[in-house]
Amino acid sequence: MADYQYDPKYASEEQMAYAALLDIGWKIGFLLMVIFFGLYVFGVMPPHVSMDELAQYWVLPADQYLKAVNGPTGWGWMALIHRGDYLNYIGIAILSGVTVICYARVLPLFYRKGDKVYTAIMVAEILVLVLAASGILGGGAH
Amino acid sequence: MTRWMKRSWFWGLFLVLVLVAGEGWSAESAVASTVTPWWVWAAALFVTTFFLGIVAVLGGVGGGVLFVPIVGGFFFPFHLDFVRGAGLMVALAGALAAGPGLLKSGMANLRLAMPLALIASASAIVGAMMGLALPTNVVQTALGVTILGIVALMWSAKKSERPEVPKADALSSALGIHGVFLDAARNQEIDWKVHRTPTGLLMFVVIGIMAGMFGLGAGWANVPVLNLLMGAPLKVSVATSKFMLSIVDTSAAWVYLNKGAVLALVSVPSILGIMLGSLVGVRLLRRANASVVRKVVIGMLLLAGSRALMKGLGF
Numbered sequence A: 001m002a003d004y005q006y007d008p009k010y011a012s013e014e015q016m017a018y019a020a021l022l023d024i025g026w027k028i029g030f031l032l033m034v035i036f037f038g039l040y041v042f043g044v045m046p047p048h049v050s051m052d053e054l055a056q057y058w059v060l061p062a063d064q065y066l067k068a069v070n071g072p073t074g075w076g077w078m079a080l081i082h083r084g085d086y087l088n089y090i091g092i093a094i095l096s097g098v099t100v101i102c103y104a105r106v107l108p109l110f111y112r113k114g115d116k117v118y119t120a121i122m123v124a125e126i127l128v129l130v131l132a133a134s135g136i137l138g139g140g141a142h
Numbered sequence B: 001m002t003r004w005m006k007r008s009w010f011w012g013l014f015l016v017l018v019l020v021a022g023e024g025w026s027a028e029s030a031v032a033s034t035v036t037p038w039w040v041w042a043a044a045l046f047v048t049t050f051f052l053g054i055v056a057v058l059g060g061v062g063g064g065v066l067f068v069p070i071v072g073g074f075f076f077p078f079h080l081d082f083v084r085g086a087g088l089m090v091a092l093a094g095a096l097a098a099g100p101g102l103l104k105s106g107m108a109n110l111r112l113a114m115p116l117a118l119i120a121s122a123s124a125i126v127g128a129m130m131g132l133a134l135p136t137n138v139v140q141t142a143l144g145v146t147i148l149g150i151v152a153l154m155w156s157a158k159k160s161e162r163p164e165v166p167k168a169d170a171l172s173s174a175l176g177i178h179g180v181f182l183d184a185a186r187n188q189e190i191d192w193k194v195h196r197t198p199t200g201l202l203m204f205v206v207i208g209i210m211a212g213m214f215g216l217g218a219g220w221a222n223v224p225v226l227n228l229l230m231g232a233p234l235k236v237s238v239a240t241s242k243f244m245l246s247i248v249d250t251s252a253a254w255v256y257l258n259k260g261a262v263l264a265l266v267s268v269p270s271i272l273g274i275m276l277g278s279l280v281g282v283r284l285l286r287r288a289n290a291s292v293v294r295k296v297v298i299g300m301l302l303l304a305g306s307r308a309l310m311k312g313l314g315f
Helices: A013-041 A051-057 A062-069 A074-080 A084-112 A116-134 B003-035 B038-059 B063-073 B080-105 B110-133 B136-156 B170-175 B197-214 B219-229 B234-258 B264-284 B290-312
Strands: B178-183 B188-193
Touching: A013 A084, A013 B080, A013 B110, A013 B264, A051 A062, A051 B038, A062 B080, A074 A084, A084 A116, A084 B080, A084 B234, A084 B264, A116 B110, A116 B170, A116 B234, B038 B063, B038 B264, B038 B290, B063 B080, B063 B136, B063 B264, B063 B290, B080 B110, B080 B136, B080 B234, B080 B264, B110 B197, B110 B234, B136 B197, B136 B219, B136 B290, B170 B197, B178 B234, B197 B219, B197 B234, B219 B234
Parallel strands: none
Antiparallel strands: B178 B188
16 A cells, blocks of 8 residues: 655654544544534533533542443443444544554564564553453443 | 742642542532532543643653543542542543554554553553552552652653663673664664663563553653663664553553443543544644743642642541
């Protein structure tokens, strides 16, 4: 996939590939976040936690808040994306997930060049990000 | 009036401001939260972060470092968990938006960023878990100390446009961390390499933990380490630091998201406000007196850091 121009003197092929995908990814995430937030605050999609209820509970720590509103942890929010508040998590998750997709995109480029050290670094980073996203670290499914 | 008396007056007034104003706001915040309509808070958050976005650009700092202590310390009723979650999203969104341009221009460097980001992002997970597990007053106190440390760093740290690196260290040579960038201001190509990479990696363990724990972003720490310690040129350091936030804050953001510490009604207006404010800030950059704005930023952080420390200590 060489649909971009680059000057290898200043930015490597991997760097340009990463940048191109990041540019698309963050814009999609941002746009969805804005659209879904509009649907949420203008009441087009009713929320799981009403706005008035939310204003009572956002003074609590996150764990107590979740108990009070019967909110999900981990990827449990996926079951609630028909609700306005949790629909917003799609845009937020794309913004939080675009980096790992960029890493996956450029990993083969490093591998093909025989750059074993950076291939290993990239695999390790992907594992770190997937671990963080998985919810295994204390999040768990609701 | 002697200088000593003037200073006493200043610090006395400062302390009263921190104590009285902060205490009043925080004591009423829980009640105000239920009395004030939700949309007022969302609108106030948008307006506040819009101005923070302007000030952040003019003061040369990231939005996250202003957002967490100011939104977490004054006016707003949100628990610190949600403020830190939103702070991470603010820093992440800004870094993601800036990343493509910085990478394409060659100012940010992938080979420099990746090893450091790996260490920092793994540490940020630990920091995020610690931040959500520790009692709020402990995190609040540590946040106050950290913000005051940032104030000291901003006040005293020097920057080096092009640090001298006599010889690249063995690790950076093995990793092939070097590059050339076009300094458009001088229309000059600049070759660079780095040294003290092992120490830099260790520093990023600490930076990652703090980024995850406080949701501050970490440009304030990344840049001095990349520039002054490792010897990367200032522009490469600033750009690579900004890009690295998109990786480091991602790992911490997932922990906050999975633990339910990200509220759309807090995070989204903040992201929009900071990003729009940053756009306005960039336009004002040519006309603003950077030195004055930087002092204002330092003053704001001093106030917010002191307030966070006192809240944490129960004053």
